[in-house]
Amino acid sequence: DAGITQSPRHKVTETGTPVTLRCHQTENHRYMYWYRQDPGHGLRLIHYSYGVKDTDKGEVSDGYSVSRSKTEDFLLTLESATSSQTSVYFCAISPSGTMVEQYFGPGTRLTVT
Amino acid sequence: AQSVTQPDIHITVSEGASLELRCNYSYGATPYLFWYVQSPGQGLQLLLKYFSGDTLVQGIKGFEAEFKRSQSSFNLRKPSVHWSDAAEYFCAVGERAAGNKLTFGGGTRVLVKP
Numbered sequence: 001d002a003g004i005t006q007s008p009r010h011k012v013t014e015t016g017t018p019v020t021l022r023c024h025q026t027e028n029h030r031y032m033y034w035y036r037q038d039p040g041h042g043l044r045l046i047h048y049s050y051g052v053k054d055t056d057k058g059e060v061s062d063g064y065s066v067s068r069s070k071t072e073d074f075l076l077t078l079e080s081a082t083s084s085q086t087s088v089y090f091c092a093i094s095p096s097g098t099m100v101e102q103y104f105g106p107g108t109r110l111t112v113t
Numbered sequence: 114a115q116s117v118t119q120p121d122i123h124i125t126v127s128e129g130a131s132l133e134l135r136c137n138y139s140y141g142a143t144p145y146l147f148w149y150v151q152s153p154g155q156g157l158q159l160l161l162k163y164f165s166g167d168t169l170v171q172g173i174k175g176f177e178a179e180f181k182r183s184q185s186s187f188n189l190r191k192p193s194v195h196w197s198d199a200a201e202y203f204c205a206v207g208e209r210a211a212g213n214k215l216t217f218g219g220g221t222r223v224l225v226k227p
Binding site: 004031033040041042043044045048050056058059090092094097100101102103104105106107 | 203217
């Protein structure tokens with residue numbers, strides 16, 4: 001299995017509070033991604049990173065920010081959590097190269113009350 | 114922009130029977146295509162991928178998929194299903210542009226009857 005961990009694995013928070021999710025990899029892969037998974041929608045890309053300090057928006061980026069200060073860590077921040085951000089969040093990584101597959105972490109279940 | 118449709122939200126199949134999951138994609142060029150499986154409470158695991166060449170690709174756990182350009186389809190098959198195949202299956206199309214980004218279908222949940 002690819003060396004990807006996510007923390008926390010479960011979190012319950014209140015509306016309006018900031019939340020940060022962490023993705024850590026031990027593979028030294030170039031690309032890192034954050035997805036959210038909701039029933040009927042599959043996985044939707046929130047943000048991705050193509051290197052340290054290099055990030056870009058995905059399909060559903062509103063309300064989320066990211067940072068990557070080291071190759072191994074990719075942080076997802078909800079500045080002010082809303083109930084619509086209740087979801088399961090997955091981190092994925094991919095090495096350099098054209099269209100190499102992505103490897104997924106175990107996920108973080110976030111509930112915003 | 115690319116898109117992926119998995120027309121079947123749920124499929125129930127008897128153990129030992131064959132399984133086929135449908136996937137249709139929309140993409141302007143030759144696509145990169147993937148099938149992933151997700152067991153309950155787990156992350157996604159790659160089953161197989163198609164980049165080019167032979168249109169019938171073999172994957173792990175006895176799965177195969179066939180790329181049909183004329184139908185914009187990449188259907189997943191397994192000749193004989195085991196109870197452990199109960200899971201959710203996702204088809205995805207990849208962008209050829211930098212970033213290796215994927216667009217996923219909505220998923221098909223497979224239930225296996227004894």
